[in-house]
Amino acid sequence: MxxxxxxxxxxxxxxxxxxxxxxxxxxxxxxxxxxxxxxxxxxxxxxxxxxxxxxxxxxxxxxxxxxxxxxxxxxxxxxxxxxxxxxxxxxxxxxxxxxxxxxxxxxxxxxxxxxxxxxxxxxxxxxxxxxxxxxxxxxxxxxxxxxxxxxxxxxxxxxxxxxxxxxxxxxxxxxxxxxxxxxxxxxRLFDNVHGTGESSLANIAMTTNLSWAGKTVVVGGYGDCGRGVAKKAEGQNADVIVTEVEPRRALEAHMEGYEVMPMAEAAKEGDVFITTTGNRDVITEEHFEVMQDGVLLANAGHFDVEVNLDQLSDLAVDTYEARDGVRTYELDDGRRLNVLAEGRLVNLASPIALGxxxxxxxxxxxxxxxxxxxxxxxxxxxxxxxxxxxxxxxxxxxxxxxxxxGVAFDSLSAEQSEYMNSWDHGT
Known part of the structure; x- marks a missing residue:
């Protein structure tokens, strides 16, 4: 007990x-x-x-x-x-x-x-x-x-x-x-898309006091949450890159107009990285080594395993709090990689987050x-x-x-219901 x-x-x-x-x-x-x-x-x-x-x-x-x-x-x-x-x-x-x-x-x-x-x-x-x-x-x-x-x-x-x-x-x-x-x-259609998309971007912006316009945002995963993050980031005039491991979702992202590439390539391009996969090690040492100075690393998945912070800590020569909710990892070549909310749910775990x-x-x-x-x-x-x-x-x-x-909507007539639920209406 x-x-x-x-x-x-x-x-x-x-x-x-x-x-x-x-x-x-x-x-x-x-x-x-x-x-x-x-x-x-x-x-x-x-x-x-x-x-x-x-x-x-x-x-x-x-x-x-x-x-x-x-x-x-x-x-x-x-x-x-x-x-x-x-x-x-x-x-x-x-x-x-x-x-x-x-x-x-x-x-x-x-x-x-x-x-x-x-x-x-x-x-x-x-x-x-x-x-x-x-x-x-x-x-x-x-x-x-x-x-x-x-x-x-x-x-x-x-x-x-x-x-x-x-x-x-x-x-x-x-x-x-x-x-x-x-x-x-x-x-799924509202919470994961609109909720995660809006709240993640809002909390990243409030935590960092930075704009989305003109930035390259890398979204790890194109499930419902990743789809929402990508859509909302594009709506705030960011360029969006999507990474995926599932071929149909990768194709969907491509057909929606996003750039799709492996994380190893996206790591060189991104200004902001947002993981949404629910899986571990989405961003690891090989990616940290090629990222630009000043990137933001945020996670919108449930657990703090998507960005491998143990590997980032091993690479860093110094770490410090740059702002409330932002921890900077300085590498030996002077590049600074900034992790939000300790790698936990950025829309709920940062100091000012409201979900x-x-x-x-x-x-x-x-x-x-x-x-x-x-x-x-x-x-x-x-x-x-x-x-x-x-x-x-x-x-x-x-x-x-x-x-x-105050929204009214139609309902099926008896004839329409019968038509939709029967198998014997042919040409």
């Missing part, structure tokens, strides 16, 4: 922190019509009554609105961070004040504290898990397998976490059902909320393993959003 304490016991001025956290949450709530609409139903129906929800997420204002929604829907909630640098302590403290929520999330923890906080969440014996990166799920399977029989299911938020869980599922090691929230259209836009996360967290509701109400319908979120739930969130925006 972990003796790690909730955030409220760790802060010197918890009252002031809570006040600041509530102010941030109030602002986010004003711009989250999906969660606000769901809140009315959750309060009335109590779909999570009797459940204990364990969460490992980026604990900031938008996430807090989801956490409160789950608690107001009847759950007891324990939460911690899913990244050592993405927690806002004031928001964590504000959450911890809620009678049905305990928050262990704290910014700047080391590895030992990070997992002690996850263990503290697990000590609550969750019946539902909500994860961003799957660290909570893995910890339960590896260290607390005795709890698995009491867990009805879980939800996974991000691309990297879903990849890990699918690998776990293929090996027959995932012992309860988990919804791949990341893979729904309402998450994805509020409206985008309203959609993603709406999916999380209805997926958690589905787990609580219909867990018996799902075997252990990774599952797609039912399409009707994804559509539910889209319809709430359209209604909030």
């Amino acid at each position: 972990s003796d790690y304490q909730p955030i409220s016991a760790q802060l010197d001025d918890v009252s002031s922190a809570r006040e600041d956290g509530h102010r941030k949450m109030d602002w986010a709530r004003q711009h989250m019509p999906i969660l606000n609409a769901l809140r009315d139903d959750f309060v009335a129906d109590q779909p999570l009554a009797g459940e204990v929800v364990g969460m490992a997420m980026h604990v900031e204002a938008k996430t807090a609105c989801l956490v409160e929604l789950l608690a107001e829907g009847g759950a007891d909630v324990a939460i911690t961070g899913c990244n050592p640098l993405s927690t806002h302590d004031d928001v964590s403290a504000a959450l911890d004040e809620h009678e049905r929520i305990e928050s262990y999330a704290k910014r700047g923890v080391d590895d030992e504290e990070y997992y002690a906080a996850i263990d503290a969440v697990i000590d609550h014996e969750p019946t539902i898990t909500v994860d961003d990166g799957a660290d909570l799920i893995f910890r339960i399977h590896q260290e607390y397998p005795e709890l698995i029989d009491s867990i009805v299911g879980g939800c996974e938020e991000t691309t990297t976490g879903v990849h890990r869980l699918r690998a776990m599922d293929e090996d027959g090691e995932l012992d309860y059902p988990v919804f791949a929230v990341n893979d729904t259209p309402m998450k 994805h836009p509020v409206e985008v996360m309203d959609q993603s967290f709406g999916i999380q909320a209805v997926a958690a509701r589905e787990v609580a109400q219909n867990s018996g319908e799902y075997d252990a393993g990774v599952h797609n979120v039912p399409d009707e739930l994804d559509r539910e969130i889209a319809e709430i959003k359209l209604d909030a925006e």
